[in-house]
Amino acid sequence: MSLSVAIVGSGPAGFYAADALLKLELDCRIDLIERLPTPFGLIRGGVAPDHQSTKRVTKAYERTAQAEPVRYFGNVHLGRDLSLDELRQLYDAVILAVGSPKDRPLEVPGAEKRGIIGSAAFVGWYNGHPDFVDLAPDLQAETVAVIGNGNVALDIARLLGKTRAEMASSDITDYAAAAIEGSPVGAIHILGRRDAGHAKFTNKELKEMGALSDCAPIVDPKDLEAGVPADLEERDRRLAEKNLATLKGFAELDPGGKSRRVVFDFCAQPREILGGDKVEALRVERTRMEAGRAIGTGETWDLPCGAVITAIGYRGPAIPGAPFDDRRGTFVHDDGRIAPGLYAVGWCKRGPTGVIGTNKADGDLAAKQIVEDAGSGGKPGRDRLKALLAERGVRYIDYPEWKRIEAAEEAAAAPGAPRRKLVTIGDMLALLDENRAGTASP
Numbered sequence: 001m002s003l004s005v006a007i008v009g010s011g012p013a014g015f016y017a018a019d020a021l022l023k024l025e026l027d028c029r030i031d032l033i034e035r036l037p038t039p040f041g042l043i044r045g046g047v048a049p050d051h052q053s054t055k056r057v058t059k060a061y062e063r064t065a066q067a068e069p070v071r072y073f074g075n076v077h078l079g080r081d082l083s084l085d086e087l088r089q090l091y092d093a094v095i096l097a098v099g100s101p102k103d104r105p106l107e108v109p110g111a112e113k114r115g116i117i118g119s120a121a122f123v124g125w126y127n128g129h130p131d132f133v134d135l136a137p138d139l140q141a142e143t144v145a146v147i148g149n150g151n152v153a154l155d156i157a158r159l160l161g162k163t164r165a166e167m168a169s170s171d172i173t174d175y176a177a178a179a180i181e182g183s184p185v186g187a188i189h190i191l192g193r194r195d196a197g198h199a200k201f202t203n204k205e206l207k208e209m210g211a212l213s214d215c216a217p218i219v220d221p222k223d224l225e226a227g228v229p230a231d232l233e234e235r236d237r238r239l240a241e242k243n244l245a246t247l248k249g250f251a252e253l254d255p256g257g258k259s260r261r262v263v264f265d266f267c268a269q270p271r272e273i274l275g276g277d278k279v280e281a282l283r284v285e286r287t288r289m290e291a292g293r294a295i296g297t298g299e300t301w302d303l304p305c306g307a308v309i310t311a312i313g314y315r316g317p318a319i320p321g322a323p324f325d326d327r328r329g330t331f332v333h334d335d336g337r338i339a340p341g342l343y344a345v346g347w348c349k350r351g352p353t354g355v356i357g358t359n360k361a362d363g364d365l366a367a368k369q370i371v372e373d374a375g376s377g378g379k380p381g382r383d384r385l386k387a388l389l390a391e392r393g394v395r396y397i398d399y400p401e402w403k404r405i406e407a408a409e410e411a412a413a414a415p416g417a418p419r420r421k422l423v424t425i426g427d428m429l430a431l432l433d434e435n436r437a438g439t440a441s442p
């Protein structure tokens with residue numbers, strides 16, 4: 001009897017789980033269920049549009065999607081089109097790989113003002129994620145504050161600092177490229193509550209900040225005096241050494257006549273958003289480090305700014321039927337096992353940490369656990385899912401249809417760019433339905 005496995009979410013974690021199951025060469029059918037028509041999760045909607053080489057990892061996912069036991073069901077939203085309980089009745093095992101798509105909120109007075117934007121929304125906006133195409137962030141500001149000291153904060157600052165020409169080989173959406181080009185922003189402040197040695201930037205991304213054609217990195221050499229923190233483990237220590245050397249190089253650079261600046265503000269804890277309906281300034285408290293923790297000193301200053309983008313972490317979506325840890329923002333699980341036949345992988349299991357490849361081990365483990373737990377299978381799986389979606393009038397998108405969307409995006413690309421994304425689900429469906437005659441997928 002064949003084992004039926006549903007994987008919900010087609011980001012890296014979902015694909016690595018499918019691949020791990022394929023490698024076990026079981027008699028198994030694997031259905032990837034994705035709420036968007038398009039696959040690949042944050043590789044399409046999160047990874048920076050000027051980092052195309054990172055996005056090439058999807059070539060491996062593509063082989064997985066096209067393997068015989070695997071089918072893709074895009075445009076199917078668990079929790080809206082069908083419930084988790086229904087899915088569990090249809091499949092021998094269900095793997096949740098739904099990521100952490102929600103911003104952790106900035107919990108300071110005034111955070112509800114206009115002009116405070118979470119990074120999930122801002123990144124989704126410039127990357128053409130259908131949920132955020134209408135965000136229309138107001139970038140008519142001379143100063144933008146980006147809160148956070150990880151790579152997402154760097155991505156955002158870099159994109160605000162790059163020229164149109166530097167973005168020509170990216171797949172940034174046209175509307176975002178135009179808004180950034182038309183913004184009068186001169187200063188982009190990156191604020192971290194801890195010191196430079198505790199910043200989570202990877203060194204390769206940090207270095208990029210020193211190589212922009214019309215944007216200079218600004219670092220106060222005093223912020224580097226503390227050196228490599230004593231509390232770090234060996235791996236973090238090596239990272240801190242490299243980052244401090246890079247930041248020292250920035251401190252010595254002459255910003256020259258560049259029209260934009262990225263200013264690194266360390267030991268800077270946001271305390272309040274000031275202004276009327278809209279943000280006018282950020283009140284910041286100076287911190288000092290004590291055993292790896294940032295402690296407020298009571299000294300504050302106001303940073304006038306017209307927009308604040310928070311890049312302070314993400315939370316998973318709660319799905320009825322799966323216990324959710326509200327504090328961690330992940331499902332409650334025991335080493336990936338949520339309940340009999342229900343597993344979690346990727347960010348919805350571990351929280352939003354690590355690089356793309358970190359998600360692979362979760363898939364390997366889930367596949368192993370399924371083999372241990374599932375017995376011989378026998379649930380109806382795919383056929384019943386198709387029938388249920390048909391009954392409910394859910395227009396799902398299969399992999400050949402996604403390839404047609406992809407081909408249209410590539411054909412529409414500006415010279416030098418990889419693609420021009422379709423950014424609404426309506427446009428994607430219209431494209432497929434226009435071309436439907438004679439091209440039905442198996």
Ligand SMILES: Cc1cc2nc3c(=O)[nH]c(=O)nc-3n(C[C@H](O)[C@H](O)[C@H](O)COP(=O)(O)OP(=O)(O)OC[C@H]3O[C@@H](n4cnc5c(N)ncnc54)[C@H](O)[C@@H]3O)c2cc1C
Pocket residue numbers: 008009010011012013014033034035036039040041042043046047048051054076077078079097098099100101123152155317345346347348353354355356357359
């Ligand atoms: C802005 C940003 C930039 C990044 N850049 C890099 C980088 O350059 N290099 C790197 O190594 N890592 C990077 N990462 C980290 C990397 O993207 C993550 O490690 C990885 O995407 C996590 O994989 P995941 O599958 O758990 O989640 P995701 O990639 O978020 O995938 C989850 C999928 O589940 C789908 N889904 C959610 N809810 C439902 C539902 N109810 N029903 C059906 N489907 C659903 C979503 O639409 C999505 O496709 C970045 C992360 C962010 C946020």
